[in-house]
Amino acid sequence: MANSSLNGELTATQRLVEVASSYGGRPALVPWHSAERYSFAELASTIQRAAAGLAWRGLRPRDVVGVYVPDAAAYVLACHAISAAGGIPCPVSAQLTIAETAGQLADCGARMLLTAQPLATAGIAAADQSWVRQVISFGDAPAATPFGSLLGMGSLCPPSARPHDIALLHYVRGPGGALQPASLSHIDMAAEIAELRDAACLSAADVVLAAPPIGDGRSYTAIIDHALLTGATLVAARTEEMAAAASAHRGTAAIVPPGVEVAGGEPLRLFAIAS
Helix, strand or coil, X not given: CXXXXXXCCCCHHHHHHHXXXXXXXXXXXXXXXXXXXXXXXXXXXXXXXXXXXXXXXXXXXXXXXXXXXXXXXXXXXXXXHHHHCCCEEEEXXXXXXXXXXXXXXXXXXXXXXXXXXXXXXXXXXXXXXXXXXXXXXXXXXXXXEEHHHHHHCCCCCCXXXXXXXXXXXXXXXXXXXXXXXXXXXXXXXXXXXXXXXHHHCCCCCCEEEECCCCCCXXXXXXXXXXXXXCCCEEEECCHHHHHHHHHHHCCCEEEECCCCCCCCCCCCEEEXXXX
């Protein structure tokens, strides 16, 4: 992923599944408010099993799927499961109104939405005003299919993609304030992750605290994928809980919104993400 070319190199999801085999049982993803933690091997397996479940429920290559989740752990699982099924993740900001969320989902043509509480209720309401026909939720949510139900349909290896195929469809505010579609191709994403190698200086020795999804998802996705691809452990925590999470997990770095400081304990390298 670090060496971007036009020769059909691995997607970020393919690369994550590939490197996870070498990291094996090392901790990869730690949801702060859940007992369910994922080693790299478990993360790769869950992504591929969820991809098979999404395909069984009708997801087809190049379908767009909304991702409206409140934490980094659900974001990683949702985006990579969608990509592993050949789909295109479309992050939806938690700052949007229900009407704006419905508008984005309708505009991108999403027929599926992955969500979780406390956003699930608003997500389901927005889905009812769009083309979305299936809502899948991490945890319990009325009228939604549990994410866990996707995991019993076998396993699906992430497909190859052409370098200029869309890897991430995100929405940005236009000059008049309206949401407008933007996108990153696989080669764009590879370049963004490659740029972070020297700028972020993360390694397998790092424990990276990750705030909930920030902005439109572009930079947030790149830094989170970079952290996992280097073998770092990603701890999903609410912004106000960063200090406690850093102490509990001996954090070395944090992904936060602009202007956020994490007080107490050892100093953290902060990556302020605006998009």
